[in-house]
Amino acid sequence: MDMRVFDLFKIGVGPSSSHTVGPMLAARRFLLECPELFKVSKVQVALYGSLALTGHGHATDKAVLLGLMGETPQDVIPDTIEDKLTALASSGSMNLLGEYPVKFDMMDDLLWHKQEVLPGHPNGMRFTLTRNDGTSCDQVFYSTGGGFISTEAELLQSASTDNDNTTSSLPFPFGTMAELLAHGQRSGLSIATMLRANEVTHCSDAELDTGVDKIWAVMKGCISRGLQISGELPGGLHVKRRAAKLWRSANESADVLPHDGMHKVSLYAMAVNEENAAGGRVVTAPTNGAAGIIPAVLRYYAEDCKPSNPEVGIRNFLLVASAIGMLCKKNASISGAEIGCQGEVGVACAMAAAGLTAALGGTNEQIESAAEIGIEHHLGMTCDPIGGLVQIPCIERNGMGAVKAITAASLALRSDGTHHVSLDQVIETMRQTGADMQTKYKETSLGGLAVHVITVNHAAC
Numbered sequence: 001m002d003m004r005v006f007d008l009f010k011i012g013v014g015p016s017s018s019h020t021v022g023p024m025l026a027a028r029r030f031l032l033e034c035p036e037l038f039k040v041s042k043v044q045v046a047l048y049g050s051l052a053l054t055g056h057g058h059a060t061d062k063a064v065l066l067g068l069m070g071e072t073p074q075d076v077i078p079d080t081i082e083d084k085l086t087a088l089a090s091s092g093s094m095n096l097l098g099e100y101p102v103k104f105d106m107m108d109d110l111l112w113h114k115q116e117v118l119p120g121h122p123n124g125m126r127f128t129l130t131r132n133d134g135t136s137c138d139q140v141f142y143s144t145g146g147g148f149i150s151t152e153a154e155l156l157q158s159a160s161t162d163n164d165n166t167t168s169s170l171p172f173p174f175g176t177m178a179e180l181l182a183h184g185q186r187s188g189l190s191i192a193t194m195l196r197a198n199e200v201t202h203c204s205d206a207e208l209d210t211g212v213d214k215i216w217a218v219m220k221g222c223i224s225r226g227l228q229i230s231g232e233l234p235g236g237l238h239v240k241r242r243a244a245k246l247w248r249s250a251n252e253s254a255d256v257l258p259h260d261g262m263h264k265v266s267l268y269a270m271a272v273n274e275e276n277a278a279g280g281r282v283v284t285a286p287t288n289g290a291a292g293i294i295p296a297v298l299r300y301y302a303e304d305c306k307p308s309n310p311e312v313g314i315r316n317f318l319l320v321a322s323a324i325g326m327l328c329k330k331n332a333s334i335s336g337a338e339i340g341c342q343g344e345v346g347v348a349c350a351m352a353a354a355g356l357t358a359a360l361g362g363t364n365e366q367i368e369s370a371a372e373i374g375i376e377h378h379l380g381m382t383c384d385p386i387g388g389l390v391q392i393p394c395i396e397r398n399g400m401g402a403v404k405a406i407t408a409a410s411l412a413l414r415s416d417g418t419h420h421v422s423l424d425q426v427i428e429t430m431r432q433t434g435a436d437m438q439t440k441y442k443e444t445s446l447g448g449l450a451v452h453v454i455t456v457n458h459a460a461c
């Protein structure tokens, strides 16, 4: 398995990693790989399946346009996005990769195929470019969750090579938790140490630490902004941001309740997901829709657990969390469009539970147990965002996921590490449950809350 910690944790923008970050990356990559852009006379983008069904609410159209203009999720400045799109709408043209002018008609050149799904994944898109000499270039991309993208060929290739550890150059190659635990038993090393050893085959120790510290800094900043900003979220549902108001009242209240600590953890997570819903700067963890859980549990660790060496603990937390995310991505999915919300909030909960257990000194077996508990109690969770927006149930769901992660870590840390269900078994159960789940519950907004809570926005779709 060739995945890195920074594949799981990517700095980007909201509201969705699969529907915003992935499409933006795909649009830009399509152009970078097409020669002779100076001859382009037309560019067309077609969205399929879940991207077409929930793309308006998830800002897929905006993401694709920004990607064609050369923007990246990491570097685009959220406050400048609306101005760029307004300029495109009024001029009817854009500069591909910021350089090559082409006319772009939002009706003719951006197509929504809601009834059609491409064969590789529910989140498919086709890019086509025509040159003024009559030649053309086209490519299909899939956005497979968490900001990962693949062409058709790459998807087939990864399916055929993913289970082959024999050619890996990593010191601790693993494709299952059983393999990772076996490495630990043989070497006597912790999961965090083994992950670090794998990572430093790509970069130095110092570069790894700098990168991981930056991820935490962006997560922390996102919580802080979310705890300060009030108002209404975009998208037409008129959802009010609650984290800042509840945070103020929690801090001003004279009454101290036993569960105040957990209340604050929920607010950290909701603060991040409100920022995400507003199109702000967030880190995929492992997705945008589930981006609040890991930062919330990390802040709980850093502030409430009073660690003696928080810097090391936070790095270990994120390394171990990434190992769980890698296993879920490889052996099931982290895409709500593929397996429902169990693959987003459920996986984030497992990652946070494992990370917290590691940071608090848990054994490898206790880490496995915590991660397994985290997923087990999200099995079957559907993805049914109201109005196709990453707001209801997503924001509160992150608050709940963060609290469950702490409970999972606590149960594991107070046990001797033996447990009945293995992480590999529960990941396979999640995969099969997702395969059996009806399409209407997989990020299509055709079932669940999305149809039982009628909104002006939804009725108009």
Ligand code: SF4
Pocket (backbone or CB within 6 Å): 289, 290, 336, 340, 341, 342, 344, 345, 382, 383, 384, 385, 389, 390, 391, 393, 394, 397, 443
């Ligand atoms: S319901 Fe879950 S999977 Fe679906 S958009 Fe919301 S957070 Fe993502």
